[in-house]
Amino acid sequence: MRTDSRFIGRPSHRQDARAIVTGRAEFIDDLKLRGMLYARVLRSPFAHARVVAVDTEKAEAVPGVKAVLTHKNVPDWKAGTPFHIRVLDSKVRFVGDGVALAAAESERAAEEALEAVHVEYEPLEAVFDVDEALAGDAPQLYEAFPGNVVPGGFPLYGPDCLTGIRLGDVEQGFREADAVGEGTYKYETVANPLPLEPPGVIAHWEGPDRLTIWAATQSASWHRFVMLPSLGFPDIRAIATQCGGSFGSKNYSLMPCFYAAALARAAGRPVKMCFSKEEQFGAYTLRPGSRFKGRIGIRKDGTVTAVSGSWLFDTGACSDIPQAQVAVGCGELQLMLRCANWDLTGTIVLTNRPPSGVVRGFGGQELESALLPALFEALEKAAIDPVDFFRKNYVKPGDAYLWRNGKPYVDRGVDYSEALERGAETFGWHRKWKGWLVPTRVDGQTRIGVGVSVHGNADVGEDVSEAHVRLTPDGRAVVHACVSESGSGQRSSLCRMAPEGRQLPLDRVGVSPPDTLVNPFEFGLVGSRGTWAVGGAVISAAEKARAALLARAAPLLGAGEEELDTTDGRVYVRGRSDRGLSWSRVMGIVRTCSGSARYEEDFTVPNFLALFVEVEVDTGTGKAAVREVLAATDVGRIIDPQALEGQLRGCFGAAGLDTALFEETVLDRTTGRILNGNMIDYKWRTFRDLPGFRNVILETPMPTHRFGAVGVGEISTSPGPSAVLMAVSNALGVRMTGYPLTPQRILEAL
Amino acid sequence: MPLPKFEYLSPKSLEEALQLLADRGEGTHLLAGGTDLLVKMAHGHLKPRAVIALKQIDALGGIRFDPGKGLFIGATALLDEVASHPDVKAHFPSVAYAAQQTANVQIRNMGTLAGNLCNAAPSADNAPVLTAMGAEAVIAGPKGERRVALDRFFKGPGQTVIEPGEILTAVHVPVIPSGFGTSYQHVSPRGKVDIAAVCVGAMVGMDGATCKEARIVLGAVAPVPMRAEKTEALVRGKALTPEILEKAGRQASEEARPISDMRAGAEYRKRMTAVLTGRALKQAAEAAAN
Incomplete structure (x- = not known):
């Protein structure tokens, strides 16, 4: 134990712990302002339709109702990248898209008002699959985005923002390869981060151009500086309340802010807009869909010689900042795959399902979960132990990579080989790994397999x-x-x-x-x-x-x-x-x-996490279950051991590791409705399903700050899906290629 | 979502409860644990005029075991009480296990076994093994008490033989005869806390390696928990070899009439019926030997 602090690295209570467990912590739903109204949203039953007529006369007459808004009378605010998301539009683009808003003295009155709104829709053909959305005859979501493609490049990241990775000569790279993995792989479970507290905000106009927003948020400045200034007025004050979990989804709450601010302006009173659980499920933020079509070439010594292909990024019905996610995802992939020859292109595609946004990570989990199955095929052909591969390929001090702004950076952090190796030893990898598609053990109808994957991020200093x-x-x-x-x-x-x-x-x-x-x-x-x-x-x-x-x-x-x-x-x-x-x-x-x-931002010290998983598959029922997980990392210095432990265990839940098994938003692909938008049918790991969990945490001082620490919270989920896919493949002796690994899919493979 | 208005009644005796039920008539619902009823009310699927809580009636609570008469599980006995009761665990292990596998800690601490049966979901965790064991519902009504074996208790999803004006007061489980064993098997797409996609309860009587008696009940593969009578006949009088168990599974899967829904496809359910029937018979036979 180093002696320069009485508190660093030692357990102590979180300052808000007592207030949370005794119910005194104030969440957004606890706040009440004088004269405050409650907002509700009328939502589209169609995945794609034109709003031909909307009549609010009866709604306005409901007692207690102070404002009813439709696309005809909402402020002309726009958001998204580039601007295209309106408060309400004359067209709806997913089941659950907003059609009308009401603010009233009570939620009940607001709901009654919306029940009295008469809407006529002209249903349009809808599209739910990225390849179909890209086809020439596909229904078009926005006039501004022909072909349903949103332009790449995030303005905040500058003119060279990564839209893919293009380096070297991939044809030459493939000529040098001993083994090639190739195919189309989908990571399209579009899971929901589902923090316990649904999104909520209160908007209050303190003057014609001065708006105060109280929000359940992880990043208050996104309301004041980064995202909302597009509203077109100068002065926003954002106050963050105690936030009941976010997992990326509540950096800022765009639509709740839009709705509350528009209604508050119309009513001249503060308006609270708290989404229901159903709205959180069906009209807020899903993990993006990800499809990789391409090839990866490797040599027998584990050198990656070429990566080429197309990455289709399904953003759903509108695009918040997917360009940034594509850029960071491309950066993160380079940290785990050292390769001289790249031709990878990211394409952001619109489909008629509820929108995707920021969820537990920022592009890397999506890209790697879809792309690594192709790498695994190559590793299998070349008979390379994945631990050896990741040890060789994970970025090391002195290595260069392009980061989100397209500029090259040189790693000046630490070599994570030791964290990986210590993790492998503690997990028993060298004993349990029997080769590709070979189970660790077979016991009657139970087959055991192991898998490993890694992930890292240079945004820890962003x-x-x-x-x-x-x-x-x-x-x-x-x-x-x-x-x-x-x-x-x-x-x-x-x-x-x-x-x-x-x-x-x-x-x-x-x-x-x-x-x-x-x-x-x-x-x-x-x-x-x-x-x-x-x-x-x-x-x-x-x-x-x-x-x-x-x-x-x-x-x-x-x-x-x-x-x-x-x-x-x-x-x-x-x-x-x-x-x-x-x-x-x-x-x-x-x-x-x-x-x-x-x-000031610094992209030169990436973090790292390896997840080792052991699964058992019941070949009678087709059920795969995680038996054990081990997380290996080096954090430089542990600041708060309990918080760190919690972060690493956070690989479960909130659209993480279990998206490989059962965590999935199930979409009816004829109507565009979510079939499991409730806490019973949406599958979540519960405490009774928690497997064994161990950590290996090294503390090699990093060149960051006085305590030499880096954060690791965001990346705990990212290696999960691909590690589980590998483990189940090994248990079954069959190369599995798609998520989630449901009993039905596993029985089909057998 | 706030609950709609309703009259809440909390009688202290069974007689009082039956009287209130008769007086209030249609639109009156009984509340034991409330874990099904209140959810339906909160979602607006059910709008009772009156709710009669049974919790204050001492006679309906508790679990009684009599080595001669068997087990009585009161209408308000919690799932957790059933799961953790020493007599249930010792003498009716599959009953305790099925209760333990129902929902989660919170639900088991509020919900009742009787309520799980009265809710009559085709997938009810507690129905298959109790039905296989010949358990019966004890029902009180204006005309006195009647007993209905559980294999005649369920009429359809959400429907039972309980008439208006009647109250299920207890579930009676006969003593497991010597040489008999039981098993409960279930599978759901998630992990342990989930509604079963398929569940199977079995009781077999063994004479050495030979099965002399078998009762097999399949859950979540038909509108009600169903006896697989052809499968029972198939194994009766036979040694439970791996081949017979496989045949029994195939037969059970033919008897099952599952639907496809969110939880599983019909084909998967048929396949699981076969797997779980084989496993249930095997485990029940092992239990019989001990």
């Missing part, structure tokens, strides 16, 4: 964070950072990382409320950036605050600043604790000592 730290005379520290609590415990972790925090009892360190009005800029808790990027800004700000404090104390103590130290609200000469002063004596009562700092 984007900008600003922080301000204030030390007060009564021996407390306040961190000003616009960080919401969406479940990962990051607000508590920041208190551990602030250097004065590490020398103050944790109950004397606080974080400002996540409110864009009172805090410096913070991009948000995305890409596992909280530990390094946010932590980096907070650590630097705290160091400056500490320096200001010591500078004031030095003359009072008759010593140089460099001779001083501070603990528990007292400054003293190092080694002479009797020569000291309390902070109140140093500052007086009318002063604080503070420091500000800014973190």
